[in-house]
Amino acid sequence: MSSLRQRAIRLLAQREHTKLELARKLAAHGTSDEIDTVLAELETSQLQSDSRAAESYVRSHASRLGASRLRQNLKTRGVNGELIDVQLAQGALPDELERARAVWSRKFSAAPGDAREWARQARFLQSRGFATDIIRRLLKEPMGAAEE
CATH class of the missing domain: 1.10.10 (Arc Repressor Mutant, subunit A)
Known part of the structure; x- marks a missing residue:
């Protein structure tokens, strides 16, 4: 033993x-x-400590993943739902839109030019666990800024 x-x-x-x-x-x-x-x-x-493990995971992966992906990965690691909610709520996470923008800018150099590229970029962000409304807001913003 x-x-x-x-x-x-x-x-x-x-x-x-x-x-x-x-x-x-x-x-x-x-x-x-x-x-x-x-x-x-x-x-x-x-x-x-499951709490320490969850906190450590969130701290190290929050810059690359959205809230839903963090939640799913913590569930897979065996963290209970209440603890996940606490860690995601109290964690020093920047705004979800800011994190999505940072992930997007590291991967893509320009705003989507057509629907096909928009869909590709949206799928990428979705695979990282960002919410659909965040993705729409992020991908519309660069296009709106380009039109002005």
């Missing part, structure tokens, strides 16, 4: 992991009872 604990601590030393992620990574190295015991011990000693 101590080797299982050491393995878990090594994983946590690399980056914050959620309870579910640790359980998945330790599954091949111990029984489910042993894993549950180690995870409970790590949580009580505050070496593992």
Whole structure:
């Protein structure tokens, strides 16, 4: 059991992991009872925290992803819905439109010239998890600015 604990601590030393992620990574190295015991011990000693893992993930990925993609990725990592809402609400996230504009400007050098290019740029932003209304506002703005 101590080797299982050491393995878990090594994983946590690399980056914050959620309870579910640790359980998945330790599954091949111990029984489910042993894993549950180690995870409970790590949580009580505050070496593992889903809240810290979610905060760390949001902080490191918010500049590249929209809120819906962040939410989905956190769910996949095993973070519960309430904690996700708290992290996305309190996180020091810039405005969604600003983040979308930053992602868009890194990828594209010019506003879409035709409907086909508009659709391509919109699909890119949508795949990054930005909301449809944000995408519309962002892609209309450069076109509106070009007309003036």
